Amino acid sequence: xxxxxELKFDEKGLIPAVVVDAVSKxxxxxxxxxxxxxxxxxxxxxTCFWSRSRQELWLKGETSxxxxxxxxxxxxxxxxxxxxxxxxEGPACHKGTDSCFTQPVFxxxxxxxxxxxxxxxxxxxxxxxxxxxxxxxxxxxxGLDKILKKVGEESTEVIIAAHAQDKNETVYExxxxxxxxxxxxxxxxxxxxxxxxxxxxxxxxxxKVKQEKMTK
Numbered sequence: 376x377x378x379x380x381e382l383k384f385d386e387k388g389l390i391p392a393v394v395v396d397a398v399s400k401x402x403x404x405x406x407x408x409x410x411x412x413x414x415x416x417x418x419x420x421x422t423c424f425w426s427r428s429r430q431e432l433w434l435k436g437e438t439s440x441x442x443x444x445x446x447x448x449x450x451x452x453x454x455x456x457x458x459x460x461x462x463x464e465g466p467a468c469h470k471g472t473d474s475c476f477t478q479p480v481f482x483x484x485x486x487x488x489x490x491x492x493x494x495x496x497x498x499x500x501x502x503x504x505x506x507x508x509x510x511x512x513x514x515x516x517x518g519l520d521k522i523l524k525k526v527g528e529e530s531t532e533v534i535i536a537a538h539a540q541d542k543n544e545t546v547y548e549x550x551x552x553x554x555x556x557x558x559x560x561x562x563x564x565x566x567x568x569x570x571x572x573x574x575x576x577x578x579x580x581x582x583k584v585k586q587e588k589m590t591k
Contacts, residue, residue, distance in 0.1 A: 379410055379413055382413075382454050383454045384455075385455075388409045389407040389427075390456065390457060391406075391407055391456050392407065392408050392424065392456075392458075392459050393457065394422060394443060394459045395458055395461070396460075396467075397446045397462050398462065398568050399490065400490070401474055401492065402476055403463065403467035403468075403475065404468065404474070406435075407425050408424055409425045411425075412424055415432065416445060416448070419434075420444060420445045421435065421436065421443060421444060421445060422435040422443040422445060423435070436464065436465075441463065441466055441467070442463070442464045443461040443462075443463045443467070444464070445460070445461055447460045491567060494557060495557055495560070495566075498558055499561050502561055511558060514558050515558070522559050522562055526555045526559055529548065529555050532552070535548075
């Protein structure tokens with residue numbers, strides 16, 4: 376682990392901190408820390424920055440309630456920039472948006488960004504604003520029984536492909552299953568964050584079990 380004194384702060388005593396959502400991996404904001412704010416961040420496990428405009432420490436969420444709970448802080452290879460992984464409460468931007476980065480500047484016509492969060496947003500949009508001819512909208516219109524039936528069918532397809540040891544077909548069927556499970560999640564009001572928290576809690580339990588076995 377690097378110590379604070381091993382980091383390279385600029386001539387104003389600051390170091391840039393890129394804040395990233397630990398669940399979605401979305402970049403939330405770019406802020407700056409000095410030695411004191413970084414120390415406070417590590418002690419409280421909450422993001423604390425140095426406000427360049429107000430020239431004072433700024434504990435994110437202290438007035439808005441939108442706290443950012445720190446999972447980890449990692450320095451780059453030169454030790455002059457930080458990535459801060461967080462689990463957030465509420466929007467990261469003072470304008471009320473999930474992230475400060477919302478204004479497109481360029482989009483390649485040949486390459487397209489994909490994220491599970493983006494797909495969930497798309498699926499939710501098909502439920503909220505029904506689109507004629509959309510398969511996703513069709514599933515929501517048919518209701519829970521239809522969605523559950525498709526999840527069951529796709530699960531069977533995964534089993535068949537995996538049993539045949541056909542990797543490409545298994546990948547294809549797992550993707551189909553994942554999509555239909557996400558439709559089910561939207562229908563049931565379950566978020567990616569809900570699944571993340573559940574898996575994270577199981578990881579902690581599994582780690583403790585392994586530790587107990589090693590000490591016996």
